[in-house]
Each structure stands twice: as structure tokens, then as C-alpha cells.
């Protein structure tokens with residue numbers, strides 16, 4: 112708190128200095144409470160839905176109380192209303208209406224919801240909202256479709272057991288959620304999948320159409336059950352599933368909880384502040400990554416292409432196969448990591464064996480490079496806890512594995528945040544040749560592009576992993592041309608795994624602290640808690656009423672600052688070209 116400068120509340124200046132600190136805290140606390148208390152959340156108890164003979168009343172009641180518990184646990188200021196209240200129209204004390212699995216909505220209620228949104232208020236709704244109308248008659252999907260700009264596709268069958276729904280980074284609802292998180296949703300209550308048909312509605316992610324990512328079931332036209340957007344002057348969020356359907360695993364529960372809090376924060380018009388995932392605010396990252404192993408000299412085909420395209424790559428070298436002239440060329444085209452001393456699995460070997468093998472391999476590369484490699488892609492990508500201990504002891508920082516992770520961005524995997532695991536975000540050439548049996552290079556290109564595009568939209572890192580003895584062959588290397596063109600044509604940071612680690616480690620030390628000083632004024636502190644300076648940081652801002660942001664006075668360290676406003680995604684971005692170790696920078700956003 113000591114960094115909360117006095118000038119944000121001029122009235123404090125006149126208070127004797129001893130009292131400053133305590134009073135300041137109290138006043139800020141009061142200011143925050145006041146603004147939060149101004150407007151309330153209305154939670155609808157679905158009385159009319161429960162009265163329908165077709166409905167599972169136990170489930171609906173449980174579901175309602177789960178929502179209420181969520182609001183209580185997160186200390187929201189809410190009131191329970193019922194269908195009769197909604198029918199007569201919502202008073203202006205409410206800013207947000209929550210409709211949990213409200214399947215029965217009569218015409219008066221629908222008009223009331225529209226009026227509420229037209230007045231600039233928000234709606235959060237789930238599942239098959241309003242499929243029954245007056246007197247409990249089946250009405251179908253038209254209300255849902257019309258209010259939220261959707262087209263109904265299907266109710267997902269219970270027999271599927273569960274499916275993966277990705278969650279994007281770079282949206283107003285993405286704070287503190289790893290981009291491309293693969294939320295696993297059980298299908299016992301038949302989630303509703305839709306397509307978006309309005310330009311005022313945006314996906315928060317997509318269904319991956321299977322339980323495990325990368326089964327190859329992905330469709331070109333994707334469906335979603337998580338959308339946000341605006342209707343009239345109001346904003347809405349709709350989920351086609353209930354949050355009780357998210358699997359019980361800790362990370363999934365945590366993500367679902369964070370997501371719901373983000374949703375409420377945005378819908379109640381808080382300022383949303385995020386650090387952009389990638390340097391310079393790039394939408395995603397991409398790494399061309401090659402296992403340089405058997406047929407070592409085939410790497411020259413890839414190097415011809417990389418040099419022509421002027422692109423770096425990540426090379427994972429099998430030291431027993433090194434061909435020196437080829438290695439000399441590799442050195443000039445990116446970063447070199449280790450794929451192993453030989454191709455025998457590390458997994459299941461004892462500590463001493465794994466330690467000696469990793470340290471031998473690193474030693475060989477270090478000698479040739481005059482620089483210690485920091486990245487490791489174990490043979491067959493298999494590893495175990497011993498491998499991670501050995502990496503920690505030898506200061507190797509990047510584990511590139513094909514074990515499917517729950518997100519599209521790297522993740523720290525040891526306590527000291529010194530090792531990251533790179534996620535698998537697409538098929539590699541082994542999958543393409545051996546599993547999917549795609550041998551035509553046009554089709555191979557398309558497959559790579561499909562995975563890249565998904566990761567791009569998610570805001571994650573796409574690693575195009577290939578091997579010397581497969582994709583690098585004369586007849587197949589050109590399958591990489593079109594994916595490279597596609598990657599280059601977009602706002603993508605094309606880099607190496609080594610550099611992704613460097614960025615991830617530095618970004619991890621950046622902390623944001625947003626202080627709301629009154630209804631319309633905010634101070635955002637950006638602190639670099641690390642030992643090194645960080646370049647190319649971009650901070651983004653969202654607000655339900657984007658016009659408020661466009662009209663606001665925005666100052667960085669008290670001076671006017673250039674910012675970039677993206678009207679389509681309703682995002683405002685501010686570049687911080689450099690922030691030194693232990694430095695705090697302040698952005699103030701306020702009404703003029």
C-alpha cells in the first residue's frame with residue numbers, strides 16, 4: 112500500500128501526516144465498497160421453470176443454490192428475485208440479472224429482459240434459456256438465438272460423457288486464465304452448442320469435439336457454448352453448460368471459478384486490466400521446432416527454407432547423430448537444445464543414469480556452441496519426475512514434450528519457476544505420416560494450418576514440431592511453406608523455445624495492481640519484481656462501456672501516453688517499452 116500515492120485523493124493532503132496512511136486505506140476501502148454497493152445483482156429463482164412437469168426439480172434447485180453459494184462465497188451484493196418480479200420489470204438498483212437454467216420465460220419476462228439491457232444493464236444466462244414460453248408451451252430456441260445473436264446447433268449427447276471446451280486468451284473475460292485452457296465439461300445435462308451469427312457476439316472459446324485434444328475430430332466450422340457480446344446498450348454472457356458440469360479436477364474448478372468472477376466483473380462495468388500474453392502485444396506465438404536426429408543432414412533442406420524465409424527455429428539435436436558441417440549451419444539459424452545423447456528413453460532410468468546422459472549431451476552441444484543449451488526434448492518425448500529433478504539440477508529450463516497439457520501456453524512445473532513445459536498445440540509430422548496417414552503435401556500443409564489457426568485464436572504458442580527423417584525429406588519439406596506463409600501473415604511472435612522461456616520467466620515477475628479511487632478513476636500499478644529489465648510489455652484495458660475508456664484521460668507516469676484502441680475487440684492497449692528491475696510504473700485512467 113505504501114506505493115498508493117497521496118495525489119489520487121487530493122483531500123487527504125490536508126490531513127496531518129501521522130494519520131495519512133490509515134485514513135487513506137480506510138477511504139480507499141470505503142470508495143471501493145461504495146461503488147460496488149451502488150448497484151446490485153439480481154439472481155432469478157426459476158419458479159416457473161420448476162413448476163413445469165417435464166423438469167428435474169432437484170437438479171434445478173441444486174443448480175440455483177450453487178449459484179447463490181457462489182455469489183455469497185465471492186461476497187457479491189445480490190438479491191434473489193422470482194419470475195413475478197421479472198414480469199413487472201426490474202428496478203434501476205440492479206446492474207446485472209443472472210438467469211441460471213431459466214428454461215421457462217413468458218413474453219412479459221422477455222420484454223422485461225430486453226428493456227433491462229436496452230437501459231445499459233447486463234445479463235448472465237446459462238443453458239437452454241427461454242425454450243418454454245407462456246403457460247409452459249415449448250417455444251424452441253428463438254429467444255436465445257435472438258437475444259444473444261446465436262444459431263442453435265444441438266444438445267450434446269449424454270453418451271459422450273465429456274468434451275473439451277477451449278477458453279481464449281485476450282478477451283475481457285480472460286484475466287488470470289491460461290490462454291487456450293482446455294476446460295473439460297461433462298455432458299450429463301446435455302450442454303447446448305451454438306454458432307455465432309451476429310457481429311455483436313464473440314466466442315469465448317470453442318468445443319474441440321472430443322474428450323482428448325488432437326484426436327483429429329476437429330471440424331472446420333466450430334461450435335461454442337461460451338459467448339459474450341452486447342444487446343442494445345447492455346452486455347451479456349451466455350454459457351451453454353452449467354458450471355456444475357465442469358469436471359472436479361482442481362485446475363478445472365479453479366479456472367471455472369476465475370472465469371465466472373471475470374464475467375461478473377466485466378458485466379458490472381469494472382475496469383479490466385491484463386498483461387498481454389506475448390511481447391509487443393502479439394496475438395500468439397509460433398515456433399518451428401525440429402528434432403535433428405537420424406538422417407541428420409536432411410536438416411539442410413529445412414535450413415534452405417528457413418534462410419529463404421529469414422526465420423529462426425528451435426533445433427533439438429541427438430548428439431550421437433551429429434554431422435558437423437550441418438551442425439555449423441544449424442548454429443546460425445536459431446537456438447539449439449538437446450534431444451538426447453542417444454534415442455533410448457530417459458523415463459524409468461535412475462537418477463544417476465539420467466543425470467549423466469543429460470549432462471553428457473549438454474556438454475557436447477556446449478562445446479560446439481560455446482553456449483550452454485537450456486532446452487530439452489526427451490527421446491520419444493517421454494519423461495518422469497526424475498527427469499525433472501535432473502533438469503533442475505543441471506539448470507535446463509525448457510521441457511518440450513508431447514504429453515497433452517491443459518492449456519495452449521507454457522506452464523512452470525517446478526517450485527522455483529525455473530522449468531517450463533511447452534504445450535502440445537498441434538499434430539507433429541509423426542502424427543501426420545503415421546497416425547493420420549496424410550502423405551499429400553497439400554493436405555499436410557492444411558493440417559498444420561488448422562492447428563496453427565486454432566492456437567492463434569486461443570492466443571497460445573503453436574509449435575510446429577518435425578523430424579529430419581520425416582518432414583525434412585526432399586519431397587516433403589515444401590509442406591511447411593504454406594503454414595509459414597500463414598503464420599507470417601498474422602500478428603504472431605515467431606520465435607524459439609529458448610526465447611519463449613526467457614519471456615515467460617520475465618513476465619511472471621510483472622505484477623498488476625488496479626486501484627479504483629472513485630466511480631470513474633483508476634490507478635494501475637505495474638511492478639517488475641524481477642532482477643532484470645523487461646522489454647515490450649503491453650497492458651490492455653477493457654470496460655463494459657468501451658466509450659468510457661475512449662473518452663477517459665489516460666496518463667502514464669503523469670504524462671499523456673499513446674495508446675492503441677481496437678474498436679472491434681473493444682480493447683485499449685498501452686505499450687511499456689521498458690520497465691527496470693524493481694521499478695513501478697503507474698497508469699491513471701479517469702474522467703476528464
Ligand SMILES: [Zn+2]
Pocket residue numbers: 402404450454490491
Ligand atoms: Zn526423436
